[in-house]
Amino acid sequence: MYRGIPVSAGVSHGKVIVLGDAARTILRREIRADETSGELARLQEAVARTRRDLLEVQRQVTEALGTHEASLFDAHLLVLEDEMMLAEVHHLIGEQYINCEAAYHQVVEKFAKALGELGDDYLRERAADIRDVGGRVLDHLLGRATEQDLRHLREPCIIVAPDLAPSTTAVLDRTRVLGFATDGGGTTSHTAIMARKLGIPAVVGLGDITSRVRTGEYALIDGHGGTLTVNPTDQTLFEYGQLKQRRAALDERIAALRDQPAITLDGHSVTLAANIDQPEDIPSLVDSGAHGVGLFRSEFLFINRRELPTEEEQYVAYRQVAEAAAPHPVVIRTMDLGGDKLPPAWARTGEQNPFLGWRAIRISLALPEVFEAQLRAILRASAHGRIRIMYPMISSLNELRDANATLERCRDDLRSEGIPFDESMQVGMMIEVPGAALIAETLAREVDFFSIGTNDLTGYTLAVDRLNEKVAPLFAPTHPGVLRLIQMTVEAARKHGRWVGVCGEAAGDPGVAPVLLGLGVDELSVTPSSVPAIKFLLRRLRMPEAVTVAQAALNAESAEEALKISTALARKAAPELFPAG
Ligand code: PEP
Ligand code: MG
Numbered sequence: 187m188y189r190g191i192p193v194s195a196g197v198s199h200g201k202v203i204v205l206g207d208a209a210r211t212i213l214r215r216e217i218r219a220d221e222t223s224g225e226l227a228r229l230q231e232a233v234a235r236t237r238r239d240l241l242e243v244q245r246q247v248t249e250a251l252g253t254h255e256a257s258l259f260d261a262h263l264l265v266l267e268d269e270m271m272l273a274e275v276h277h278l279i280g281e282q283y284i285n286c287e288a289a290y291h292q293v294v295e296k297f298a299k300a301l302g303e304l305g306d307d308y309l310r311e312r313a314a315d316i317r318d319v320g321g322r323v324l325d326h327l328l329g330r331a332t333e334q335d336l337r338h339l340r341e342p343c344i345i346v347a348p349d350l351a352p353s354t355t356a357v358l359d360r361t362r363v364l365g366f367a368t369d370g371g372g373t374t375s376h377t378a379i380m381a382r383k384l385g386i387p388a389v390v391g392l393g394d395i396t397s398r399v400r401t402g403e404y405a406l407i408d409g410h411g412g413t414l415t416v417n418p419t420d421q422t423l424f425e426y427g428q429l430k431q432r433r434a435a436l437d438e439r440i441a442a443l444r445d446q447p448a449i450t451l452d453g454h455s456v457t458l459a460a461n462i463d464q465p466e467d468i469p470s471l472v473d474s475g476a477h478g479v480g481l482f483r484s485e486f487l488f489i490n491r492r493e494l495p496t497e498e499e500q501y502v503a504y505r506q507v508a509e510a511a512a513p514h515p516v517v518i519r520t521m522d523l524g525g526d527k528l529p530p531a532w533a534r535t536g537e538q539n540p541f542l543g544w545r546a547i548r549i550s551l552a553l554p555e556v557f558e559a560q561l562r563a564i565l566r567a568s569a570h571g572r573i574r575i576m577y578p579m580i581s582s583l584n585e586l587r588d589a590n591a592t593l594e595r596c597r598d599d600l601r602s603e604g605i606p607f608d609e610s611m612q613v614g615m616m617i618e619v620p621g622a623a624l625i626a627e628t629l630a631r632e633v634d635f636f637s638i639g640t641n642d643l644t645g646y647t648l649a650v651d652r653l654n655e656k657v658a659p660l661f662a663p664t665h666p667g668v669l670r671l672i673q674m675t676v677e678a679a680r681k682h683g684r685w686v687g688v689c690g691e692a693a694g695d696p697g698v699a700p701v702l703l704g705l706g707v708d709e710l711s712v713t714p715s716s717v718p719a720i721k722f723l724l725r726r727l728r729m730p731e732a733v734t735v736a737q738a739a740l741n742a743e744s745a746e747e748a749l750k751i752s753t754a755l756a757r758k759a760a761p762e763l764f765p766a767g
Pocket of ligand 1: 481483522618638639640641642643689690691
């Protein structure tokens with residue numbers, strides 16, 4: 187049994203498929219003389235397959251970005267077929283009787299290391315190219331699944347991977363994924379968010395799980411307790427079967443509240459909305475009983491594809507969601523690309539700190555044509571439902587004004603083209619950057635609402651990477667520093683008569699929801715599968731208790747103490763949501 191961080195509830199059991207990664211341990215063994223020709227043939231085959239893969243990727247990038255960007259792959263093809271490298275591999279196999287993958291790995295590392303040590307940026311990048319190409323060849327040699335294979339799973343399975351890019355998770359054949367288990371990752375990594383949305387059990391931060399299980403083995407994944415058990419015994423399977431039944435009974439009970447309002451015992455009403463990524467999420471949105479969409483992560487329309495979506499295509503998607511959510515509103519966040527969410531063709535921008543780099547509104551403002559197409563699509567869709575627009579990762583008033591100026595231009599254009607849109611559509615922004623929370627009063631004058639993204643706000647406030655399992659214990663949205671930024675945001679909004687929501691993962695955590703309620707937020711937007719539990723909890727809380735908890739949490743000495751205070755109230759009000767074990 188391996189322990190990691192539980193990030194998406196549920197239990198399942200099935201065959202494992204291990205996704206490839208070059209960085210894993212390569213077994214070295216001595217081969218017999220009569221095995222050398224077989225090993226050399228394997229090498230030739232793996233190189234040929236890698237060549238085909240590279241040509242395919244190059245074709246895709248050429249289509250999306252043109253030949254200049256795609257020329258990078260010429261360098262990769264040269265590395266792949268480098269005669270000096272291949273001669274050394276042949277020598278190790280044929281003369282020193284080393285197995286193919288160990289020989290290949292040894293040579294790749296030798297060349298990459300030599301280049302990396304030369305202290306020249308250009309050569310360091312070439313070292314990365316060698317490792318990248320080498321990894322592809324090794325994946326073929328080791329028979330590991332590639333991301334491409336995940337689109338066409340033949341049977342239901344648990345996916346074990348070093349980490350999963352949001353672009354991979356988004357294209358998975360969901361009907362056949364029983365669970366995710368990854369070496370890295372944290373609670374608010376997009377893989378975790380996606381797993382929760384899909385209701386697929388997931389455990390991340392399992393260390394080197396990819397080198398401990400093999401494709402084809404059976405495992406049991408427990409997304410509540412955060413474990414992966416390889417080859418579980420019948421007794422374990424039986425115990426988990428019972429746990430599953432108990433959870434199902436509770437789910438049924440809380441699902442019965444679907445059509446009830448999210449209102450506290452003393453009559454304080456909270457808007458409970460859902461976070462979605464694409465029109466395919468409409469059925470789970472509707473089933474959840476959420477009052478609209480508090481966060482539509484529109485960037486998922488932009489990844490996993492060769493070309494950017496057209497205005498028309500986006501309009502159809504936004505309209506579909508708005509119509510499905512009616513009469514409730516839908517907050518469409520303009521694309522939050524960058525960080526770990528990049529279209530495949532942009533995936534190599536070479537940024538050292540992508541989360542502090544070219545991301546979200548910064549990309550939109552830099553690419554006005556792309557931004558305008560999205561704004562026009564949103565405005566046009568606003569004629570068919572209650573749409574609100576929201577900008578991600580705003581850090582200054584200037585950015586907000588630039589975004590609003592672009593929006594105003596789009597409105598003017600549509601008016602002159604005689605195309606209808608909602609003239610009173612609300613415009614808001616996310617509070618994800620500490621600097622924005624600190625100037626919330628200034629910003630509040632020029633928006634209709636704020637939505638607090640606790641995932642990034644926590645990461646940026648505490649300097650903790652939300653994707654890195656090594657620092658996962660430090661990722662704490664209840665850190666009093668984060669709570670004070672939330673408090674400042676709420677107060678600024680109140681002063682200007684604006685409403686405030688929270689759409690980060692903290693909103694869907696029953697232990698954290700009481701403190702958010704007590705801080706005075708008007709809306710909680712959570713993954714659709716968490717809507718029933720949060721509603722169940724809200725309907726058992728009283729506002730004065732939540733306010734007292736929030737005050738105590740703000741003055742707590744640590745994130746752990748604040749969380750304990752908030753969880754104690756939640757547990758007292760709804761013990762069913764905190765079962766032992
Ligand atoms: C957040 O940062 O809390 C948020 C909701 O945005 P995302 O998770 O998409 O970065
Ligand atoms: Mg964010």
